[in-house]
Amino acid sequence: MSHGDGPARMQLNHATSSDYGAGATKGGEVLGIEVPELKLAAPVFGKQSKKLSRALTTLITTLDGLGEPWGDDPTGENFAKDYKSYQRSLEEAAGVLILGLVSIHEALDDMKDGHVDNEDLIKGMFTKAVRDRGDRDADGK
Template sequence: MGAGGFQTEVESLKAEGTNFVKLGQDFQASVVRLMNGLSALGAGPPGTPPAGGGQKEPEKSFGEQFMSGLTTFDSKADMPPWGDDDIGEKFGVVYEGVRDGMYESMGHLSSKLQEIGKALNSMSKNYAEGEDFSDSLIKQHVPNPQGSDTSTKFVSRLEGPKSH
């Protein structure tokens, strides 16, 4: 611990540094889950590459495509969920801009949280080393020629101010 009114709790710095790193990692995992969820809805790129190296499903036969087209919205499979009409296209431009900016800023925030955690861990290590060094200096015996006089001097008489 430091001298005077300033004290550093090295273990608290270290613990909070570890917490910040974990917070950044958890936040990044949440961002990936969000991106994957939106991707599953057709509203953005995936947060992680698809399993299997990005291989596509085998092509459906004409009969499968025909039956699927009668019972599902497969004919709209390549379109975003908001549609491709005039209003949908305008919405998509705004949405994709905001989405992409959000992905970028959330990724940046995640990395900064982890950087803060690493910096706090480094700070705790530096404080501990500094305090150990200071403590070792304080404990060293350094001879003081002015204070090593074996004879003790006492004040034997006090004089008041002289008046003229």
């Protein structure tokens, strides 16, 4: 889906037919994704997951390194309880995002490999086998 020398990009295929499954003939859209797009997209998710992971590690170590500046009085204890709860929630949410980015990266890689394997299989189905010269019959055919 690359146009000229420009970058590959995803496009929606607005042409619908019954070949695309249930709902496609009722105005459904089909997302057309090709191997070059998958090759470009997969690493982006991997890189971003690593960046987010480093940012989360920095956040955790920085906050933990600052200690607990609230006091031992009831107000400080209440603040600490809420603060720590929100901090854990934030860390867990960021962890879920990291795992999501990693899984998208892996899924796109798997999808790319599946498309390549499928293309090779289809090419093999429609390619004539070249006979070895030693296999020719008496007529030379």
